[in-house]
Amino acid sequence: MNSLDKNIQFVKGIGPKKATKLNKLNIFTIKDLLYYFPRSYEDRSNIKKIWQLEHDEKACTKGIISEVKSYEAKNKIKVTKFTLRDETGFLNVVFFNQDYLTKVFKKGDSVIVYGKIKREGGFLEMNSPQIEHFTNAQTSTGKLIPIYPLTYGVTNKDIINTIKNIYTNEKVSIQEYLPKDIINKYKLCSIDFAVKNLHMPQDKQSLKIALYRMIFEEFLILQIGLFYFKSGIDNSEGIKFEKKEKLNDIIKSLPFNLTNAQSRALNEVIDDMVSENMMNRLVQGDVGSGKTIVAVLVLALSVLNGYQGALMAPTEILARQHYESLTQTLAPFDINIDLLVGSLTKKQKEKVLEKIKNHETDILIGTHALIEDNVEFDNLGVVVTDEQHRFGVRQRAKLSTKGNNPDILVMTATPIPRTLALILYGDLDISIIDELPPGRQPIDTRAFESKKRDFIYSNFVRDEIEKGRQVYIVCPLVEESEAIEAKAAEDLRDELKEKYFSDLNVEVLHGKMKPSLKDKIMEDFKNNKIQILVSTTVIEVGVNVPNATLMIIENAERFGLAQLHQLRGRVGRGSHKSHCILIYSSKTNVCKERMEIMEETNDGFKISEKDLEIRGPGEFFGTRQHGIPELKVGNIFKHIKILKLAQEESKFILKQDRNLEKSEHILLKQEIVEKFSSINKEISLN
Template sequence: MDILNKNIQFVKGIGPKKALKLNKLNIFTIKDLLYYFPRVYEDRSNVKKIWQLEHDEKACTKGVITNIKSQVAKNNMKISKFVIKDETGFLTLVFFNQDYLTKVFKQGDSVIVYGKVKREGSILEMNSSDIEFFTNSPTSTCKMIPIYPLTYGVTNKDISNTIKNVYNNEKISIQEYLPQDIINKYKLCSIDFAVKNLHMPSDKQSLKIALYRMIFEEFLILQIGLFYLKNGIDNEKGIKFEKKEKLNDIIKSLPFKLTNAQSRAFNEVIGDMESDNVMNRLIQGDVGSGKTIVATLVLALAVLNGYQGALMAPTEILARQHYISLSDTLSPFDINVGLLVGSLTKKQKEKILDKIKNREIDILIGTHALIEDNVEFDNLGIVVTDEQHRFGVRQRAKLSTKGNNPDILVMTATPIPRTLALILYGDLDISIIDELPPGRQPIDTKAFEAKQRDFIYTNFIRDEIDKGRQVYVVCPLVEESEAIEAKAAEDLKDELKQKYFSDLNVEVLHGKMKPSLKDQIMNDFKENKIQILVSTTVIEVGVNVPNATLMIIENAERFGLAQLHQLRGRVGRGSHKSHCILIYSSKTNICKERMEIMEQTNDGFKISEKDLEIRGPGEFFGTRQHGLPELKVANIFKHIKILKLAQEEARNILKNDKNLSKNENILLKKEIIEKFSDINKEISLN
């Protein structure tokens, strides 16, 4: 049996119980373990003298134990104190409920320690430090220490020790899959060296070499796979749509004139549709830039050419809003719009499914329900997905299989710097709507510490309500579950009603509600029957209430910048001046920096760049691009130079060997297919 595929349970020191805990981290085999890379490294290689230690720093030092004391606190906590000294001073080590250490170490032992320093005058202390005997081969000090993402019951030492056991007890050899000429050209180390030194770096230079190899490899595989997705679609023959005069009549009927940016994006899409290649285009534009009307016109053109269209949205609220908007615009032109969402009764769904199959519905709008197997179109010509980052490659591919090579248009209101968009959406052409419609005013944003909360509720909200306006209050983001978020929103609503606004209609909206109740609440809010709407992030996208002029976001530090910007975009949709207030509790520099960015700019692209820089791409997108291989080591923002090299090399490889059929590329091809195996739409490398 291939040693890399050996079940982790049978590794020395693991067993069934520990294996189950590792399984929670998606570690099932030795290969999974070896490719479970650290998220960061702690540099413990610099051993300081005691007198050099500074307050609040994490540091490594060594000395001789001069005194050991134990005591029991009032709460029965056992506290052990070790005093160590070197030629420059004394340091007290404090350990909680680790009295076993008093049996391991004794007075006179030479030790080396790593921990966070507390200094008060000349008194130095370290709490819960790593301590070991001073030897020539320390295990947790004097080196670069990998820090892994963890789960309950699995410690950093568990993972490190398991990896050491594997290398000590198994003959590990990972087959090289990068062509030798690429390894030589970019001076890359072997895959064996890279994997081993990512976990157990022998020194800083070895870690640097290992990281470079793995970052380059991850980007190269991602780029080749994305180029295949794009080129595979480009090479397919699709529908050649024709211009229709009636489309101009629809445009003339709109109650507004398209902005220059909307017209430009629309013309780029129409240009694709008039070609006989399959369109695969992304429209990205800031909150309120008017992407939906472009999608409406594009869907109308498909219908005027005798085809059906589909529009998939991430939430029922947004799907229903699109349904109303498209129906209002297109029904006067005999274009029938249907809605398919999870909350419909079985009978209602069956009726819609029959109408779609029999071509009684021209455009079907819905949520994930659209990609269910029982949805059959008569003649699907174009697929539009809204808020693309919520779905990903696999889901839009599944929807596109419901027609015969339909055109694909995806939209996102999460602005992404163009260079990164070209990389992340490497299988798409890109249009950008970078202009807001006339009349949209910038939203004034202010950040306040939580201690000013009373002032905010008794002043700001009252001012807006007295003007006849309405208010959103977004409750804190709770990561554990949607049920807990719902409870948090209900509690906040009760607090506001009882403490501040007993005379007003305060309602709550969250994801655990029945869709019919959500719709009722949103309709009441639109009609100003509700003055204050407390909500979770279900209102993040698409909700449009022009009379709402104040957005208050509680615990704003828990949200990403892009998400704060999306939430802020729920106000400022009418002719009235609008405001956003961020209430935060954290006092960290990162929190302060993020609040300042929100106060300084309404530009989604600037905000997205900062968000990406601060939080990294994984958190930035909220969810990984479903179906694309995960970047375990590479960081799109930090490693942009390596990314560009890898992208250039990916083009070179495919230019010289379109199907990766040459001997030197066979193993690389196998690796790419394995990494992209999650995407239903095959990457055809034949």
């Protein structure tokens, strides 16, 4: 009997208490643990002579214990010291409050140690290292050692020993789910070999072979799943729109000229629309680059062809802003626009739903309310999704099912590195708006330690207010709940009002407020009735106040770089010079590096590349939020060549077998369903 589904608590050395701690790492069965891969490896296979050891390096060495000392230091800490010798020199190995070690290791024992070297007064020393008797079966030294992500009460050694016990005492056999022709084509090892050597590599070459197999497999499953669940690999037959002269009239009526980048993106979209194939295009551009007008013109072309259009935004504030923008631009051309959001009354909703069904509404704008079952379009031609990464796979797919193969345009103001776009949007053509409209000035960004906070509020803020400008202050990101974030914002408003700005109108904006109150506050801020707006990240997208010229972000180290850049983009929207001040408390090198990046560049693409590099693709968007399975070993920076191979193979597979119905694809299909359904329970392959 294969024991992969066996409860982890019944594995030798675990038991109920340790199992509870492993459960925190989502490890419940033997299979869960086998697929809990190391985050890195330490090469302890290079055993150095003592004379080769250098100050501050981590190293592995072996020797004979020539002396054992145990004593109590002045601070009552018990010190245990072993002196190791080999033919080249001596090394002191020191442990604190571990005097039991004198019963385990004796004078004359041959031992191997791994740790950080210190040179103190001419003597070499290693504090609290890994130490084992030198045999042919070390578990923590003398070999490649896997390093696992841990939780309180679970050590790296616990996991290493448990996996060793599993392979010693259990019947472990993982069924191969990749087709034989793929394994042969890409010279992949078996899944059994890969999993075992990721945990217990025989040598560096075995680890390399195992990693290649798992990385390729992860990318392949991810790409097939994304191609399948989104829009498929083939360009399905779509609506063949016609170019309309009236669209040029709308463009001429705009109070500004399109930039070259906007015109290029618009032409790429129109070329897709007039073709026979269904459009799947991503338009991405930096903060303030003017993506919205492209969406407006695309929706207008759909209406001019006799179809309806839909625009889905992640927040009500952004949906309302789109509604105002489209109404202002398109109403003079007899295009009817409606808004469908959660805050409408039942009667208002019913009226909008009736108008959509009867084609009295040409363009419907809204939040995820657009994908509810009672929303019926008469003739949907184009679907636009704004801030694409904020919607799950199922949500995005469901909107497009409300028409007969409508064209799909997705937009994001979060510049996505091309490498990540390959994964997330492998089935979409990509247009990039990489040019800011005339008059947009770069935002001067400066980072200050929190000890300068008083100086910032007393000087920078006062200076801007006295010039007649307005200020955003973003309160620290609090992850626990929206309610706690709301409280944090209110507390910050009260503190600032009391300590610095008793003479000014300081207001607060957060996600727990009623939409009507949010709208009133934003309207008052736009009209300069409020000088300082303290806000949570609710203002990250969709707020446009040209007179706001200063953005202060408290505890900036708690935000991702891409989010800091998004927040910063709320200023610099008018003709006045704008500034962003980042206040941080952390003293880590990563924090310093991130603050320097924000000071150095206003280029969202450079920032997002760096953000992805620092945090990895999982955290960049939040894989669960985005609807993609987690990459456990694959890294799109290091493994871009493997990613491209897997992407081509996934297209080839689906071209031959669209529904993965061939016998050689059945097990692969099951694996894909399992990986994706763990993210989004409501999707399944037909």
